[in-house]
Amino acid sequence: MRRTLPVLVAVALSLTITAEAVGAGYATRTLRQGASGSDVRVLQRYLDEAGYDTSADGQFGPATRRSVMSFESAEQRTVNGSASRAEQRMVRARASAAGGDEPPEAPTEKAYIGSDGLAVAPSSAPDEVQAIIEAGNAIARKPYKYGGGHARWNDSGYDCSGSVSYALHAAGLLNRALDSTGFMSWGEAGRGTWITIRSNPSHAYMIVAGLRFDTSARRQTGTRWSEQMRSASGYRGRHPDGL
Numbered sequence: 001m002r003r004t005l006p007v008l009v010a011v012a013l014s015l016t017i018t019a020e021a022v023g024a025g026y027a028t029r030t031l032r033q034g035a036s037g038s039d040v041r042v043l044q045r046y047l048d049e050a051g052y053d054t055s056a057d058g059q060f061g062p063a064t065r066r067s068v069m070s071f072e073s074a075e076q077r078t079v080n081g082s083a084s085r086a087e088q089r090m091v092r093a094r095a096s097a098a099g100g101d102e103p104p105e106a107p108t109e110k111a112y113i114g115s116d117g118l119a120v121a122p123s124s125a126p127d128e129v130q131a132i133i134e135a136g137n138a139i140a141r142k143p144y145k146y147g148g149g150h151a152r153w154n155d156s157g158y159d160c161s162g163s164v165s166y167a168l169h170a171a172g173l174l175n176r177a178l179d180s181t182g183f184m185s186w187g188e189a190g191r192g193t194w195i196t197i198r199s200n201p202s203h204a205y206m207i208v209a210g211l212r213f214d215t216s217a218r219r220q221t222g223t224r225w226s227e228q229m230r231s232a233s234g235y236r237g238r239h240p241d242g243l
Contacts, residue, residue: 025186025188026042026188026241027039027085027088027089027092028085029085030082030083030084030085031060031082031083031088032060032083033060033065033082034060036058036060036175037175038058038172038173038240039241040059041056041057041173042241043064043083043091044057044064044067045242046088046094046095047067047068047071047091047095049098050094050095050098051098052067053067057172058172068082068083068087069081071087071090072087075090107122107124107125107193107194107209109124110210110211111133111208111209111210111211112227113221113223113225117141117222117223117225118137118140118223118225119133119136119137119140119208119225120133121134121209122209125209126194127171128171128172128173128194128195128240128243129171129209129243131171132167132168132170132171132173132206133208133211134170135166136163136167136213139163139166139167139224140223141218141223141224142157142158143156144157144158144159144215144218145159147162148162149161149163149165150177150179153166153169158215159215160180160203160205160215160216161177161178161179161180161182161183161199161204162177163215163224164183164197164204164205164206164213165177167206168206168240173240174186179204180199180200180202180203180204181199181201183197183199183204184238185238186238187239187240187241188238188239188241189238190238191237192239192240192243193239193243194208194209195207195240196237196238196239197238197239198232198235198237199235200234200235200236203216205230207229210227211225211226211227212226212227212228212229212230213225214226
């Protein structure tokens with residue numbers, strides 16, 4: 001059956017919307033009511049730090065829209081409740097001026113691997129790190145499965161990027177599973193304070209609180225956790241904003 005032009009346009013639009021929502025970096029797209037993702041969470045945090053009471057849940061709902069409108073009014077911008085890329089940068093600048101954009105505190109202690117092969121998070125770790133480690137433990141012994149974790153979150157096995165996606169999703173940092181190539185442009189560039197994703201077109205792994213979370217570690221440790229690092233040569237480093 002031949003697809004009509006309206007159907008093709010609808011499919012293309014759907015793919016565009018999906019691509020925008022997956023792992024979008026901060027201030028790389030206009031955010032409006034109905035949007036969700038890690039960049040929404042960052043905007044909400046900056047709004048709150050700039051003095052506009054906002055809960056950072058990653059969902060751009062009516063409350064976030066009101067905060068954006070208050071910001072737009074105070075900055076003498078067009079008041080429409082949609083945060084343009086320029087306005088997102090302005091919010092970040094105002095949060096920084098208010099003292100809320102300080103670098104994240106460096107870990108004072110690292111995670112370690114217990115006798116059961118599972119990771120134990122340091123008590124000083126942020127909530128997102130605690131959630132990542134808890135989720136990583138839940139699938140640490142699951143077998144490697146090509147494509148696992150991409151069609152559904154709860155799977156019988158996980159591949160490298162599916163494993164990392166599962167853990168990040170549990171912490172509210174990722175909406176949809178990414179492959180290793182997708183992680184190469186996800187989040188912020190460089191090494192993070194608590195979390196670093198290393199990826200290239202064929203593999204992805206994560207360093208969290210000083211531990212490596214990697215499907216290849218199962219051959220040595222029996223779980224995805226390892227205290228031994230691997231060479232970062234040939235890998236691109238990315239991290240969630242603020243972590």
